[in-house]
Amino acid sequence: MANIHYKSLPEKTADLLSDYLYQQNFRSGEKLPGEIVLAKQFDVSRNTIRSAIKILKENGTLEVQRGSGTFMAARKNLSSDPLGLTLISDKQKLGKDLIDVRLMVEPKLAALAAEYATPFDIKNLEEICKVNSNPRVPFVLQESHFVNEIPVL
Known part of the structure; x- marks a missing residue:
């Protein structure tokens, strides 16, 4: 059974x-x-706001300068979220949008792969595909085998 993670109030507030x-289009360095x-504004306690700020500080979104205030980080932590997807709270819409993007990009990529495929690649x-059609091989293994064997253009 999958573990369900319910977010705490500070996580939701973050x-x-x-x-x-x-x-609000806050810019780098803006207070x-x-x-x-x-x-x-968020109808929570100061402690909850402090915890939320701490979470955003740890993920590289905010900087806290003691005595001066809290500021947008000069640069976001790109290594953990290069596309900034964690900033989007509506995960269902995000999922649908990502599928739309894939539908725009992947058919063209498949066409290019087919166009440039060598006889060896084919x-x-x-x-x-023969391996993937074998009902005795679990689907997960089939898919990982397929992805690992896709030729690089």
């Missing part, structure tokens, strides 16, 4: 704060409103 910063203002793909 998501809401992240969305707010994105929607955020104070904790009291944010707590009222023979190799035919062999992979």
